[in-house]
Amino acid sequence: MDMQLNELQQQIADACGKLLERRAGPARARALRAAEDFDRLLLAEMSEAGFLDLFGEPEAGALVAALVTQWSAQAAALAPIGARSIVAPSIIHGDLPEVIAVAEQGAMNAVRYGAEADMLIVLDGDDARLARRGEFRAEPVKSKFGYPMARITEAKGEALAPGAGAVARRWWRIAIAAEISGSARGAVDLTVRYMGDRVQFDRPLATYQALQHRIVECHVSTDAATWATREAAFRGAPAEQAATAAIIASETAQRVFYETHQLTGAMGFTTEYDLHLYTLRLQTLRLEMQGLRAHARDLVEARWPAAN
Incomplete structure (x- = not known):
């Protein structure tokens, strides 16, 4: 796997970045959450531009679909990008609606975008079924x-x-890990800026070595989640690598949530500050698919199948 973006990937990064800069961002996410809505407009524009249909493209593929999901999360996009661009095309051929949710049988009390979905993918062990709007009932849950x-x-x-x-x-x-790595990167970048601006005892917070160590650990963890996710996507999501990426990402989500709020002090615990737009998502994502224990269990089953 080449660690640098190739020419096509860089072109997609530039184009997608411009779209996200116009249509996404913390202010947009804040307004949508206040209205208890999500970004259908962004989904439509990304679909029209082809960013949601890269999974099956030979020159782009799953890796670029994961990159788009990560970039969208980093831009605080409030839309089910990963479900639409990664999960659905992995098992469904043909045209797809823009709004897709994924749920697990027996764990459907809190499904992201469940009430907004035009299509629901329900996983039941090694099996799956596809329910279109009208074939499932969704009751919005305040969160x-x-x-x-x-x-x-x-x-x-x-x-x-x-x-x-x-x-x-x-x-x-892979989709969860990509969203975590993007959201974590958004939280870390925001915190780095805060530490550079906030002055205590006549010095910016960023000049204190003990605080530097903590934010660097967040940076390293986020990079680990990012590269584990990209490699797993590049290699076609083998069970062992997909589970490993999810484990690393889940641990990153926990670390970044705790540290960034600590490093931003009282401001980090207010909703007037943008940090929560990233970190509260991290809390949701690290528990999806039954969380770290389920990822670890499946990693063991993939690595040592004879032990089961």
Whole structure:
């Protein structure tokens, strides 16, 4: 895997970055959350520009789909980019609606974008089924954790090909890890700026070595999650690597949440400051798919199948 973006990837990065700069950002996320809404307009523009359909493109593929998901999260985009651009095309061929949610059978009390979804992918072990709007019932759930959430009941729909659930589960981990790495990067960058601006005892916070060590640990953890996710996507999301990326990302989410709020002091615990737009999402993402323990269990099963 080349650690540098190739020419096509750089062109996509530039174009996607310009779109996200115009249409996303903390102010946009804040306004949408206040209205209890999500960014359907951004999804539509990304779809029209082709950014949501790169998974199956030979010259772009899953790696670039993961990059787009990461960049979107870093820009605080409030839309189900990963579900639409990574999870759904991994098991569904043909045209896809813009708004897609992913849920796990037996854990559908808090599904991101469940009430807004035109299509719901339900994973049940190694199997999966596809429910379109009208084939499932979604009850919005009030949440302060960064995303619109819903409780799903009576999800019917059609069964997908045998093994589709196992495939989607691997790519769902990639999507989660990409969103975590992007959100964590947004939180770390914001905190670095704060530490440079905030003065205590006539010195910026960023000049204190003990604080430098803590923010550097966040930076290193975020980089680890980023590169583990990109490599797993590049290699086609083998079960072991997908689980590993999700584990690293989950641990990063916990570290970055704790440290960035500590390093920004009282300001970091107020909703007037943008930090929570990233970190509360980290709390949601690190618990998705039943969280770290489930990722670790599946890693053990992938690495040592004879032990099961």
